[in-house]
Amino acid sequence: MSANTFHKLRDEIENGIVTGEFAPGERLDELQLATRFGVSRTPIREALMQLSAIGLIETRPRRGAVVVDPAPDRIYEMFEVMAELEGMAGALAARRHTEEDRLALLSAHEKCEAAEASEDTDRYYYDNELFHSAIYAASHSTFLEEQCMVLHKRLRPYRRLQLRVRNRMKVSLREHGDIVAAIVSGDADAARALLRGHVAVQGDRFGDLIANLGRREIRKPSLST
Amino acid sequence: MSANTFHKLRDEIENGIVTGEFAPGERLDELQLATRFGVSRTPIREALMQLSAIGLIETRPRRGAVVVDPAPDRIYEMFEVMAELEGMAGALAARRHTEEDRLALLSAHEKCEAAEASEDTDRYYYDNELFHSAIYAASHSTFLEEQCMVLHKRLRPYRRLQLRVRNRMKVSLREHGDIVAAIVSGDADAARALLRGHVAVQGDRFGDLIANLGRREIRKPSLST
DNA sequence: CAAGACATTCTTGTATACATAATAGTTGAC
DNA sequence: GTCAACTATTATGTATACAAGAATGTCTTG
Numbered sequence: 411m412s413a414n415t416f417h418k419l420r421d422e423i424e425n426g427i428v429t430g431e432f433a434p435g436e437r438l439d440e441l442q443l444a445t446r447f448g449v450s451r452t453p454i455r456e457a458l459m460q461l462s463a464i465g466l467i468e469t470r471p472r473r474g475a476v477v478v479d480p481a482p483d484r485i486y487e488m489f490e491v492m493a494e495l496e497g498m499a500g501a502l503a504a505r506r507h508t509e510e511d512r513l514a515l516l517s518a519h520e521k522c523e524a525a526e527a528s529e530d531t532d533r534y535y536y537d538n539e540l541f542h543s544a545i546y547a548a549s550h551s552t553f554l555e556e557q558c559m560v561l562h563k564r565l566r567p568y569r570r571l572q573l574r575v576r577n578r579m580k581v582s583l584r585e586h587g588d589i590v591a592a593i594v595s596g597d598a599d600a601a602r603a604l605l606r607g608h609v610a611v612q613g614d615r616f617g618d619l620i621a622n623l624g625r626r627e628i629r630k631p632s633l634s635t
Numbered sequence: 636m637s638a639n640t641f642h643k644l645r646d647e648i649e650n651g652i653v654t655g656e657f658a659p660g661e662r663l664d665e666l667q668l669a670t671r672f673g674v675s676r677t678p679i680r681e682a683l684m685q686l687s688a689i690g691l692i693e694t695r696p697r698r699g700a701v702v703v704d705p706a707p708d709r710i711y712e713m714f715e716v717m718a719e720l721e722g723m724a725g726a727l728a729a730r731r732h733t734e735e736d737r738l739a740l741l742s743a744h745e746k747c748e749a750a751e752a753s754e755d756t757d758r759y760y761y762d763n764e765l766f767h768s769a770i771y772a773a774s775h776s777t778f779l780e781e782q783c784m785v786l787h788k789r790l791r792p793y794r795r796l797q798l799r800v801r802n803r804m805k806v807s808l809r810e811h812g813d814i815v816a817a818i819v820s821g822d823a824d825a826a827r828a829l830l831r832g833h834v835a836v837q838g839d840r841f842g843d844l845i846a847n848l849g850r851r852e853i854r855k856p857s858l859s860t
Numbered sequence: 861c862a863a864g865a866c867a868t869t870c871t872t873g874t875a876t877a878c879a880t881a882a883t884a885g886t887t888g889a890c
Numbered sequence: 891g892t893c894a895a896c897t898a899t900t901a902t903g904t905a906t907a908c909a910a911g912a913a914t915g916t917c918t919t920g
Contacts, residue, residue, distance in 0.1 A: 414696050415904075416684075440872075450905045452677075455873090459641075459681045463688035471639050472872055472911055487778035494723045498716070553712035640874075666901070675875045680903090697881050697902055861920105868915085875908075883900080890893085 416453035419443075420460050427466050427477055428566040434479035438467065466564065482620050485568055486611060492561045493610035496542070499558055500601035503548035504593045511548035512594055518544045519590050526583045534579050535570060541586060545605070548593070571622040572615070582608070641678035644668075645685050652691050652702055653791040659704035663692060691789065707845050710793055711836060717786045718835035721767070724783055725826035728773035729818045736773035737819055743769045744815050751808045759804050760795060766811060770830070773818070796847040797840070807833070 423443070426432045438458065444451045458475050461467045469475040480488070503511065518541040525534035542562065546555040562569075572578055585608045592600035611619050648668070651657045663683065669676045683700050686692045694700045705713070728736065743766040750759035767787065771780040787794075797803060810833045817825035836844050 417696075441870095451872090452904055452906090456681065456684045456903095459684040460688035463685035471642075473913095474872070484778055487776045490776065491720070491723070491779050491782060494719060495716070498719045551712045551715065553709055554716050557716060664901080676902090677874055677876090681873095698883095699902070863920085864918090866915105866917085868913105870911105870913080872911080873909085876906085878905080879903085881900105881902080883898100885896105885898080887896085888894090890891105 414453075415449055416456040416460075419447060419449070419453055419457040422447070423457055424461060424464075424466060424563070427461070428563055430567055430570075432477050434477050434567075436477045438475045438477065440474070464560065464564075482623060485565075485619065485623075486616060488561065488565055489568075489609065489611045492558075492565060493606045493608075495554065495558050495561065496545070496609045497602040497606040499546050499549040499551075499554055500589065500593060500605035501598040502551055502554070503545050504596050504598040504601040506550045507548040507593060511544070515541070515544045515548060515590060515593065519586055522583055522586055526579050529579075531573055531579065534582075535573055538582070545589075545593070568619060568623075572611070572619060574622055575615075575618045639678075640674055641681040641685075644672060644674070644678055644682040647672070648682055649686060649689075649691060649788070652686070653788055655792055657702050659702050659792075661702045663700045663702065665699070689785065689789075707848060710790075710844065710848075711841060713786065713790055714793075714834065714836045717783075717790060718831045718833075720779065720783050720786065721770070721834045722827040722831040724771050724774040724776075724779055725814065725818060725830035726823040727776055727779070728770050729821050729823040729826040731775045732773040732818060736769070740766070740769045740773060740815060740818065744811055747808055747811055751804050754804075756798055756804065759807075760798060763807070770814075770818070793844065793848075797836070797844060799847055800840075800843045 423432070423438070432438065440451045440454050440458070443454045447454070458467060458469065462469045462475065466478060467475045468478050503515075507515070518537065521537040522534060522541055525537050539562070543559070546558045549555060573582075585604065589601060589604045589608060592604055648657070648663070657663065665676045665679050665683070668679045672679070683692060683694065687694045687700065691703060692700045693703050728740075732740070743762065746762040747759060747766055750762045764787070768784070771783045774780060798807075810829065814826060814829045814833060817829055
């Protein structure tokens with residue numbers, strides 16, 4: 411792909427954000443990042459500019475960049491939109507999927523089943539991404555696929571949080587099964603409805619999410635002076 | 636808002652792109668832009684970085700930035716997603732709109748009617764944006780509103796193209812009327828369906844769009860040497 | 861002892877300089 | 891005459907330097 415410094419830096423920092431290394435609300439010091447990555451401030455700034463445009467960080471003039479820390483209602487809105495887009499992807503996938511798409515989807519589903527069976531949350535988390543990516547790809551709308559991937563990334567930290575809820579993995583897997591059936595059988599409406607329900611944080615799940623937001627790792631290592 | 640140079644430059648260049656001053660496929664020379672705006676290359680680059688992240692321009696390593704020139708099928712995909720998001724906004728608006736929202740929507744609709752009556756395409760084009768913005772706002776989902784605005788901006792050049800089709804303004808206005816009725820009466824499903832149909836470029840409209848793509852202003856002023 | 865003002869320091873924002881890759885033009889050879 | 895290779899120029903990518911604003915800490919005064 412592109413072997414530019416700022417490009418790599420962007421991915422690096424973005425990754426740091428979605429994995430939680432850079433916690434929401436954390437200040438991103440340009441000089442600090444520059445020395446850490448062994449480059450000057452220039453490519454760091456350019457990477458931050460891009461992340462700012464995507465919405466992963468916020469920059470206030472003369473006051474630096476901070477990792478966005480969306481309020482619960484905003485997180486809810488993001489899931490709401492994600493649900494709609496995934497539903498759309500599912501509906502298109504049901505109509506347009508090829509044999510390859512079908513095999514990729516089934517393969518991803520089986521991996522999720524294995525992960526659930528071994529009760530490996532991290533693995534399930536990873537394979538779950540494969541599963542959803544397979545649906546995006548099967549929609550055969552590259553633009554929709556891109557949009558879904560972007561939003562998926564932004565929601566990654568909160569998605570992870572949700573898996574902490576008891577039995578969520580098992581319920582999620584069951585829903586996956588229904589989704590696969592709908593897509594494979596070409597039932598666009600069902601695929602849309604099932605994916606909407608699968609992704610949205612409705613009812614109790616919203617409460618669970620809020621509760622887990624508080625249980626994250628400590629934001630700022632409380633200064634001990 | 637933010638009085639930073641690169642911020643203003645970003646808006647300036649972005650505006651130039653959506654208005655067509657910078658045509659699709661056109662190369663954006665950093666030095667040229669820098670001298671034009673009377674600044675150094677640094678803030679120009681930062682502005683371009685942001686536009687690149689949004690997807691308005693493409694940057695190939697060591698080969699500069701060009702305004703994206705999406706293929707017709709990609710434009711179609713973008714309208715497809717836009718239709719879905721607008722449908723969602725309409726559905727939410729039908730359920731959640733306040734008295735203020737209702738008045739704003741009706742006001743925007745009336746402006747569109749006046750523009751259509753005077754057969755002023757440019758004015759209709761502008762008021763049409765107000766109309767759609769009113770729906771986004773009425774959805775009371777700030778995230779959805781933002782997403783819609785971003786996509787709306789990206790599609791602006793092609794939306795404009797569509798108005799060239801005979802009678803499109805009249806048809807569009809009639810659809811607006813139905814949409815308003817659905818939202819005001821609180822019929823979420825109808826609002827969703829109507830907005831989807833209104834925004835999507837289905838059937839003949841896709842053909843019309845393709846045809847008009849060729850009729851744009853000359854991309855590159857053919858060199859006469 | 862507390863509160864406000866001033867100064868110092870740190871960080872961001874912009875400009876400039878330098879290095880490197882790409883492109884175009886020219887020259888030479890077949 | 892055409893094609894290829896080499897050179898020169900131009901533009902991008904990164905580093906560094908400089909300027910300006912914000913934050914913090916200290917000192918003075920009430």
